[in-house]
Amino acid sequence: MKQILWISTVVLSAVAAGCAHSTAPTPALRATAIGAAIVESSGGKQLGTSGSMLPQPLVVQVNDAQGNAVTGALVTFRAPAGVSFDPAASLTDSSGQASTNVTLGGTSGRYQLTAASTDKTGKSFELNITELALGYQEQIGYELDQNYCARCHDQESSAERVSNYDNLAVKPHAFTDGDTLNKLSDSDLTAIISHGGPALNRSALMPPYGSTLSKVEIQALIAYIRLVADPPWRVTGVVYAKR
Amino acid sequence: MQSVKAKFVSFWRALFRDPVLSFGVVSLLLLMALAIAPAKDHFSEWRHYQQQYLRLIRDRGDAVTLQRHFQGGIRQIWLPELGVVDRCQSCHTGLGEASLVDVSAQPFRRHPVIPHRLDEFGCVICHRGQGGATTAAEAHHSMLAREEPLLPARYIESSCGQCHHVALAGTPKLNDGRNLLGRYGCVRCHTVRLPDGSTMAATDDPPPLTHIADKTSREWIYAWLKDPASYAASATMPNFQLSDADARDISAFLIANSQPLPGDSLPISPAAAKSAPDPAAGASLYGESFCASCHAVQNAAGNVVGGDIGPELTRVGNKLKPEWLHAWLKDPRNYDANTLMPHYRWTDQQLSLLTGYVQSKTDSDFLANVHLDSATPQQIAHGKALVTEYGCAVCHEIRGIAKPENFAPDLSRVGSKPLAQLVFVAGMQKTLPDYIDGKIRHPRTFGAGLRMPQYTFTAGQVDALTTALLSLTDRSFTLPTRLQIPAQPMATYQPAGHAGKLMAELNCFACHRINGRGGDMAPDLSWEGSAVQRPWLDAFLKNPNTLRPALIRRMPKFNLSDSERAELTDYFMAVYQTADIDRDSMPTSGYSPALVEQGRQLFYSKYSCQSCHQVDPKQDKGYIGPPLTQVGSRLDAAWIDRWLKNPQALRPGTIEPNQNMGDEDAAALTAFLMTQKTSGRQEAKK
Numbered sequence: 001m002k003q004i005l006w007i008s009t010v011v012l013s014a015v016a017a018g019c020a021h022s023t024a025p026t027p028a029l030r031a032t033a034i035g036a037a038i039v040e041s042s043g044g045k046q047l048g049t050s051g052s053m054l055p056q057p058l059v060v061q062v063n064d065a066q067g068n069a070v071t072g073a074l075v076t077f078r079a080p081a082g083v084s085f086d087p088a089a090s091l092t093d094s095s096g097q098a099s100t101n102v103t104l105g106g107t108s109g110r111y112q113l114t115a116a117s118t119d120k121t122g123k124s125f126e127l128n129i130t131e132l133a134l135g136y137q138e139q140i141g142y143e144l145d146q147n148y149c150a151r152c153h154d155q156e157s158s159a160e161r162v163s164n165y166d167n168l169a170v171k172p173h174a175f176t177d178g179d180t181l182n183k184l185s186d187s188d189l190t191a192i193i194s195h196g197g198p199a200l201n202r203s204a205l206m207p208p209y210g211s212t213l214s215k216v217e218i219q220a221l222i223a224y225i226r227l228v229a230d231p232p233w234r235v236t237g238v239v240y241a242k243r
Numbered sequence: 244m245q246s247v248k249a250k251f252v253s254f255w256r257a258l259f260r261d262p263v264l265s266f267g268v269v270s271l272l273l274l275m276a277l278a279i280a281p282a283k284d285h286f287s288e289w290r291h292y293q294q295q296y297l298r299l300i301r302d303r304g305d306a307v308t309l310q311r312h313f314q315g316g317i318r319q320i321w322l323p324e325l326g327v328v329d330r331c332q333s334c335h336t337g338l339g340e341a342s343l344v345d346v347s348a349q350p351f352r353r354h355p356v357i358p359h360r361l362d363e364f365g366c367v368i369c370h371r372g373q374g375g376a377t378t379a380a381e382a383h384h385s386m387l388a389r390e391e392p393l394l395p396a397r398y399i400e401s402s403c404g405q406c407h408h409v410a411l412a413g414t415p416k417l418n419d420g421r422n423l424l425g426r427y428g429c430v431r432c433h434t435v436r437l438p439d440g441s442t443m444a445a446t447d448d449p450p451p452l453t454h455i456a457d458k459t460s461r462e463w464i465y466a467w468l469k470d471p472a473s474y475a476a477s478a479t480m481p482n483f484q485l486s487d488a489d490a491r492d493i494s495a496f497l498i499a500n501s502q503p504l505p506g507d508s509l510p511i512s513p514a515a516a517k518s519a520p521d522p523a524a525g526a527s528l529y530g531e532s533f534c535a536s537c538h539a540v541q542n543a544a545g546n547v548v549g550g551d552i553g554p555e556l557t558r559v560g561n562k563l564k565p566e567w568l569h570a571w572l573k574d575p576r577n578y579d580a581n582t583l584m585p586h587y588r589w590t591d592q593q594l595s596l597l598t599g600y601v602q603s604k605t606d607s608d609f610l611a612n613v614h615l616d617s618a619t620p621q622q623i624a625h626g627k628a629l630v631t632e633y634g635c636a637v638c639h640e641i642r643g644i645a646k647p648e649n650f651a652p653d654l655s656r657v658g659s660k661p662l663a664q665l666v667f668v669a670g671m672q673k674t675l676p677d678y679i680d681g682k683i684r685h686p687r688t689f690g691a692g693l694r695m696p697q698y699t700f701t702a703g704q705v706d707a708l709t710t711a712l713l714s715l716t717d718r719s720f721t722l723p724t725r726l727q728i729p730a731q732p733m734a735t736y737q738p739a740g741h742a743g744k745l746m747a748e749l750n751c752f753a754c755h756r757i758n759g760r761g762g763d764m765a766p767d768l769s770w771e772g773s774a775v776q777r778p779w780l781d782a783f784l785k786n787p788n789t790l791r792p793a794l795i796r797r798m799p800k801f802n803l804s805d806s807e808r809a810e811l812t813d814y815f816m817a818v819y820q821t822a823d824i825d826r827d828s829m830p831t832s833g834y835s836p837a838l839v840e841q842g843r844q845l846f847y848s849k850y851s852c853q854s855c856h857q858v859d860p861k862q863d864k865g866y867i868g869p870p871l872t873q874v875g876s877r878l879d880a881a882w883i884d885r886w887l888k889n890p891q892a893l894r895p896g897t898i899e900p901n902q903n904m905g906d907e908d909a910a911a912l913t914a915f916l917m918t919q920k921t922s923g924r925q926e927a928k929k
Contacts, residue, residue: 049416051396053702080347101702106396107347108355137356140413148898151867152854159795167864168854205854211901212891216358223356235344 029089032072035062036119038127041097047142047228050133051106059099060115060127062092069096078114082106108135110232132227141224144217145175148209170203178229189222288378289317289333296336296351305342312340317377320365324723327365329374331382350379358413368718369402370394386662386673394713397706398676401658404714406722408437408730420711422446423704427479431637432651438720439729447479448583451640456501457508458567458578462613464494467562472699474562474609475555477539477547481696484687489629495618496626500642506577509570511595525600528593533799536764537583537753540604550796552583552753560605569598576748586748588802633694651695659717666690679709734759742814749801757819764796767894772819773826774893779877781812790877791869821893829880834914842915845908855899858919868899875920884913 043058062073075098076089082105090098104111111133116126134142145153150161153172157163165171173180184192188200194210197203213221226233259265284290293315300309318332334350337343338361343353354361367374371394376382383393394402400417410418424430425446435443455464463474468490471478485493529535534556539549541557549555563571570577572594575584589597618626627644630636634651636644657679665678668688681688683705686695700708719727736758738746746752752761755768771780783790785808787798803811820826846852855867874883882893887909890899904912 049397051399052416052706053397055703103397106399107352135355136413139415143412143415151898162866164855164865164867167866204849204851207851207854207900208902209900211903219356 029074029091031074031091031118033070033092034120035070035073035092035096035117036065036125037063037067038075038115038117038125039063040127040129043099043102044129045131047132047134048102048104049139050104050108050135053101053103054131057099057101058113058115058129058131059097060129061096062098062117063096071096073098073117075115075117077102078116079111080105083111083113102131104131104133108133108138108227110227134224134227137220137223138227140217140220141222141227144213144221145224148213149175149221168205170205172206175225176228176230178231178233181225182229182231182233186222189225190218193218193221289330292334292350293336299346299351300337303342309337309340309342320362320374322363322365325365325368326718326721327367327374329365329367330377331366331372331374332361333377334379368405369399371402388663389661391662392674395676398710398713401710401713404711405716405719406726407728408439409728416707416710417714419704420707420709423700423708424711427481427698428638429708432634433654434649435715436653436655437730438722438727441730441732447638449480449638451579452497452501452635453640453642454501454504454507454578456498457503458564459562460564461494461498461615461618462610463562464497465490465615466610466613468493474558476541476545476557477551477555481698483633483694483696485629491615492618492622492626493629493635494615494626495622496624496630497641499618499623500627502642504578506574507570508564508566509573510566511569511598525596525603528597529600531800532587532597533797536796536799556601556604558604558606558609560602561609563602565598565602568601569594572597572601583750583753585750585753585799585801587799588804588807590802633696654712654715656715656717656720658713658715658719676709676713679712680705683708736760738814738818740814742810745807745811754798765798768815769819770821770824770893772816773821773824774879774882775877776831776879777812777816780815781808784808784811824879824881824885826879826881829884829913831875831880831917832920834917838911838914839918840915842911842913845912846915849908850902850904850912858916871916871919873919873921875917878916880913880917883916884909887912 039061041059041061043054043056046054046056048054058077060075062070062075064070069092071092071094073092073096074089075092077085077100079085079102084103086101086103088100090100092098098115102113109132111131113129113131114126115129116124118124152164152168153175155163155165155174175181181189184200191199192202192206193213194208196208197206199208209218258268293313297310297313300306300313303309313336316333317330318336320327320329320332332338335352337346337351338354340353343351346352365374366372371391373382373385373390376385386392400414403411403414404417404421407414410421421443424435424443428445428447428449430443431445431447437443467474467480468483468485469487470482471480472482535549537550537552539547539551539555539557541547541555547555547557567578571584572587572589574586575582576586630641630644631647634647635641636646637650658675660675660678662673662675665675666689667673667678668681671677671681682695683698683700686697687693737743737760738757751757751768754762754765756763757768759769783798784801784803787800791797846858852858852871853863853865855865857863857865857870857872860870860872886893886899887902887904888906889901890897891901
């Protein structure tokens, strides 16, 4: 009788362990240290394809009150539905950094991610990071930008493409310059792309692309410009009344 | 048993003792049965979502428009030709409403802008799932026989690939994946047949191993087989995860099987080696020959810098025998008739310089621990068996081993493979994309005795490959042919005669495209004879450094002899012409000063060409297009005139915008540009 009891206990506990294994998430991480502030190290403001993993991992650093890196602090990553992290929580390494691979959601647009940790008093402190997801239209706009526009509008030079920005007497606006470009309506942007700078009384150094790019391509380019604008561009037009 | 029967009988009597009561009960039952169908309809999931949608749009500024667009009930797209019966819009009611841009909650999100109309293609062609279903669970997640779940958004570009077999601007991941299938030779073992009947072709260039003992040592072969990435970070050869003994035996077989090739070994004369002018001369010859346009080298930071047409050279000194390299640089086609390496006409001194410089690229740790005893006949025989087993001859030419056909499973329809036919590894999500992803990442974990090698792909590359493989569906074969956009096969154009042979030796087609054949690294030369002036072309071939000196990837200097250069120039000027341009219709000089001045005004004001081009290097700074300081000595006037009116007509895809220039403006600008000639002083300097 005793033997049966013993066996059934073993079997039951094994079943329980099996169930626990299949339902419980990965064992919770335990912070071995705590910090006071969280800063971005790299991987913010990336351009990715919607539904895909960002090209670079997101790396954040946890510092103490003196600004020194903290090893072993627990960082958890949060984001709107559709975004996934691998891993969603991690402990900072010997240089105080926690890294995660971000997969963006299936729709294009700006994604606001949050990296959070807790301080001594148990209060949470966090860092907001923005990532951009290119949809179909924005992706085409991005390719067009890389081929035609970025040569002048992007100040950054690479080995493959030397920027023409410094060579121009009148400086073009970066596409991220939301302060300027958000003020231009879609039809203004269409006009300046199609007919060149003089269409809006601006410099003739901006040539007309209306016979080179199709209407669909110009719309795609504008969708891309709206996506990367900083401060973000907001839809105008229809007023959404709330009762 | 008895008691149950008794109970039933007493219940029956209690119920039907009264005929009125029995009539009432039966009527009630009938009524309830009749109510089931309308109730099911009323409480259906889609009706619930439609009510939610109406509540959502009620408070919006454009509620009236949205309500007018709204159609209740089951909505269906029926396209018999495509086999589409999609009822997705019964719940996804706002798919076509552009003004719902701020709504992120499903199922009410609008569809992003795409080039196709919903009512022409339906939903499942791109998104998969069960279009006919009217519950979310069945439509999205069903995995029953012949049913499939929704395609995750990260692979959505694969659906474009069912019809579009050419690269699209909006599908970078799919394009990337297809390129990888060719570049890593996946399609050498796995046949991929496309709906138009063609077969996907590999774009890698695995070297023949017939004379390998002339080229390298057995130790290097061993180390390479054990881990190709340890020799070259950008190696496309995968890791077959061979045991030490297997790698030893294969290397023994390859060396024993190799046949010496006459002229494959060229000793470097000590006199030539000593006559090096200075230690940096080799490096500068490597630089000015633009070897880096095709060959990469890993720098101290671990980045692989340079082109990917030829093999990476980071540790090439550990691999090659100097005598072989010397002979190879002198004439690469002696060893490999189909190599992409151009035949540079280097002098003997340059050859020994370059050989010495390339051989100096070594890593003292590599091969340090490789010690092989001389091979036994048993080892060689075992090596031969292994070479056959692993299918080495699918990619490499190996003497005495026939190229196996259909070595690995055909992947022509892998994107529709039924789940019932797949064997999953424990702990894996049981979906087709996850299966393909796992097979690419860790092919050997799927069972014992599998031969597929281990590749070192990044996460992005695995995603791209999975996307490309998922595009190979059953549906792509059954879609109407009017929807199919087949890939453009590369033209097989071959220039004839002695000039054609010269162009093959220099491998012009690796970078330039002519008549539809060739690469896109350098300008299309199909109409070069209509574009340029003969003296310029001759001088350019002599010293290609003159046009766009700031570019990294540049035309190398091939050191052609005077007669070779003249032959090539003659051929270009005579053959590569367009019938649309009459070279003699406009003069190369003698334009009136007034017209030239008008052209100058147009150049600097109306068209502001100086934003991209330079005419006067002192004041113009634009550096996107080529400098025009000597354009009057370079280009033909009729070509300039035609180019100004429509650049894309002469070179499709060029980034110079088409400004719809009128005849008068184009003539004036042409006159101005034709006055920009090589000055006498610069001529004298050469």
